[in-house]
Amino acid sequence: KQEVTQIPxxxxxxxxxxxxxxxxxxxxxxxxxxxFRQDPGKGLTSLLLIQSSQREQTSGRLNASLDKSSxxxxxxxxxxQPGDSATYLCALTGAGSYQLTFGKGTxxxxxx
Amino acid sequence: xxxxxxxxxxxxxxxxxxxxxxxxxxxxQATTMFWYRxxxxxxxMLMATSNEGSKATYEQGVExxxxxxxxxxxxxxxxxxxxxHPEDSSFYICSAPNRxxxxxxxxxxxxxxxx
Numbered sequence: 415k416q417e418v419t420q421i422p423x424x425x426x427x428x429x430x431x432x433x434x435x436x437x438x439x440x441x442x443x444x445x446x447x448x449x450f451r452q453d454p455g456k457g458l459t460s461l462l463l464i465q466s467s468q469r470e471q472t473s474g475r476l477n478a479s480l481d482k483s484s485x486x487x488x489x490x491x492x493x494x495q496p497g498d499s500a501t502y503l504c505a506l507t508g509a510g511s512y513q514l515t516f517g518k519g520t521x522x523x524x525x526x
Numbered sequence: 527x528x529x530x531x532x533x534x535x536x537x538x539x540x541x542x543x544x545x546x547x548x549x550x551x552x553x554x555q556a557t558t559m560f561w562y563r564x565x566x567x568x569x570x571m572l573m574a575t576s577n578e579g580s581k582a583t584y585e586q587g588v589e590x591x592x593x594x595x596x597x598x599x600x601x602x603x604x605x606x607x608x609x610x611h612p613e614d615s616s617f618y619i620c621s622a623p624n625r626x627x628x629x630x631x632x633x634x635x636x637x638x639x640x641x
Binding site: 418448450455456457458459460463503505512513514515516517518519 | 532558560567568569570571572575617619621623629630631632633634635637
C-alpha cells in the first residue's frame with residue numbers, strides 16, 4: 415500500500431526566503447504526482463502535476479521535482495510571500511487509476 | 527478551468543439525523559467522482575469512488591450503509607451520511623477528474639458538525 419510522507423509538518427519563514435517542501439513515497443510505481451494548496455477550511459487547488467516520465471515542472475515561483483527511484487518529490491517556492499501561507503499537500507496517482515493518495519501536508523506560514 | 531461545486535458548505539445537525547451533500551461538475555461531465563474525508567490536522571482520506579450509473583466503490587473501513595452514494599447523472603454525485611453521530615463530524619470534499627486531462631478538480635468542501 416502506497417504511503418506518502420511530508421516533512422516538515424509545519425514551517426515558518428520570513429517573507430522573501432526561498433524554501434523547499436519535501437514529499438516521500440514508498441511505491442515508485444506511480445502514474446503522476448501532484449502538489450496541491452489548501453487554505454484553511456477550503457478545498458484544494460492544484461499547483462503542479464508531474465507525470466511519472468517527467469523530472470520537474472515549473473509554474474511561476476514554484477518548481478516541483480520528481481525522483482521516482484528514490485521515492486521523493488520536492489516543491490521549491492522562490493521569494494516567498496505572505497499570500498503563500500497555506501497547507502501544501504503532495505498526492506500520488508497509481509498506474510491506471512485516478513485515485514489520489516495524499517500526504518498529511520506541510521503547513522507553511524510566511525511572516526511579513 | 528473546470529469547476530466543481532459542493533452544497534451545502536456548512537451543515538450542523540443533531541445526532542441521528544441524515545445529511546445529504548451534493549457534488550456537481552459545472553462545466554464538464556464526470557463519470558467518476560471521489561469522496562474524501564478530512565479530520566482536523568489530518569490529510570484527505572479517500573472514502574469512496576462514485577461511478578455514474580453503477581454502485582460506488584468503498585474503501586476499506588468505510589461503511590457503505592452509513593455513507594450512501596448516488597451518482598445519478600454525469601454532473602452530480604450525492605453523499606448521504608445516515609444516522610449521523612458526533613464522530614462523523616469532519617470536512618467532506620469531493621473531486622472529479624476531467625477526462626483526458628489527468629488531473630482532478632476539487633470541490634470547496636462541506637464542513638459537517640454533528641451535535
